[in-house]
Amino acid sequence: MGVPEGYRPMLDWALDLPGQLRVGYKAARAAGLKPGRFANVVVCGMGGSGISGSIARSLLWDRARQPILSCRDYDLPAAAGKDTLLVAISYSGETEETLSAVSQARQRGCRIVAITSGGRLAAIARNAGWPSVGVPGGLPPRAALGYLLGACLGVLEGCGIARGLGRDTTAAARLLERERPTLSRVARSLARALLGRLPFVYSTARSLDAVAERWRCQLNENAKLVCHTSELPELDHNEIVGLGGPEFVAKDTELVVLAERDTHSRTLARVRETLFIARGSYHKAHLLTPAGRTRLERMLWLVLLGDLASIELARLEGVDPKTIVRIDELKRRLAQLK
Ligand code: F6R
Numbered sequence: 001m002g003v004p005e006g007y008r009p010m011l012d013w014a015l016d017l018p019g020q021l022r023v024g025y026k027a028a029r030a031a032g033l034k035p036g037r038f039a040n041v042v043v044c045g046m047g048g049s050g051i052s053g054s055i056a057r058s059l060l061w062d063r064a065r066q067p068i069l070s071c072r073d074y075d076l077p078a079a080a081g082k083d084t085l086l087v088a089i090s091y092s093g094e095t096e097e098t099l100s101a102v103s104q105a106r107q108r109g110c111r112i113v114a115i116t117s118g119g120r121l122a123a124i125a126r127n128a129g130w131p132s133v134g135v136p137g138g139l140p141p142r143a144a145l146g147y148l149l150g151a152c153l154g155v156l157e158g159c160g161i162a163r164g165l166g167r168d169t170t171a172a173a174r175l176l177e178r179e180r181p182t183l184s185r186v187a188r189s190l191a192r193a194l195l196g197r198l199p200f201v202y203s204t205a206r207s208l209d210a211v212a213e214r215w216r217c218q219l220n221e222n223a224k225l226v227c228h229t230s231e232l233p234e235l236d237h238n239e240i241v242g243l244g245g246p247e248f249v250a251k252d253t254e255l256v257v258l259a260e261r262d263t264h265s266r267t268l269a270r271v272r273e274t275l276f277i278a279r280g281s282y283h284k285a286h287l288l289t290p291a292g293r294t295r296l297e298r299m300l301w302l303v304l305l306g307d308l309a310s311i312e313l314a315r316l317e318g319v320d321p322k323t324i325v326r327i328d329e330l331k332r333r334l335a336q337l338k
Contacts, residue, residue, distance in 0.1 A: 006322025013143035014307040018173035020146025028154025035160025038085045044071040044101040045089035048142030052149040058210035074100040086110040091141035093119020115151045168296040175297045187308030197254035199227045204263040215306035222310035222321035244281025255285035
């Protein structure tokens, strides 16, 4: 079986995460943003763009004084108003849900900052005089995570939502560069373990919820697989009972548990006990703990591992990690309905 055409470029883009992070962060800090007094932050974006907002939110869940909400739909939450910093992220600049939310944000008088590689979002921001962070174009949006996340962190810092994000970004980029060989090795062995199985990805700390979400989306789009995600300790109050049902999935369910230094010691005990009690309801469990001193380093270590594993899995399955035929078809069909 030959190597799928999109394998090499997707791998190269994934491995460029540290370089992209630096470029995205720098672009945002050069956008002339000013700190403000905001009641909340709303990050609008879908799919491969929206995930960068979720990662920023997970990173800052116990650090930002204002709530950070993510909007993944046409309509804005009621909390969005004049005191809102609204960060609109769309790599193509053409995503209809994001453009709809942006138009509502304009009517409500939110302070809007756009992050995009072009398209209508760039044009709207330019005409309205909103600050806009331009990132390099031409990639599948999910392969541009570093640009979009680096930019999002730069915007949040520039607008006064959190401090120290530049230092965090630099440290994370350095760590990822050093860890690339290890991550590539672990990703290849994880991909072999996931081949032919149904992946369940569990997060064990709120900083890891968006990381698990990224794993799910990358397994969906790159490896063309369904993937389930859930959170500890919450799943110990419901899913633990359902795990293994229906019976035909149990033997083929592969658990990936993401843990890190911020994981509560009782939650770690819960992981051990849950895996013991539910033994027989899954094929195998893999407990993954990242390297890194800071939270962002550890989060992105796991993000890159998931990205690489999904691309390696696509290769083992003989599918092209770059193509997303159904999303393309859906966007075409919806455009015709207008
Ligand atoms: C494609 C991808 C998709 C897009 C989504 C939104 O690689 O990951 O999930 O990100 O369809 O499009 P953009 O990102 O252009 O707003």
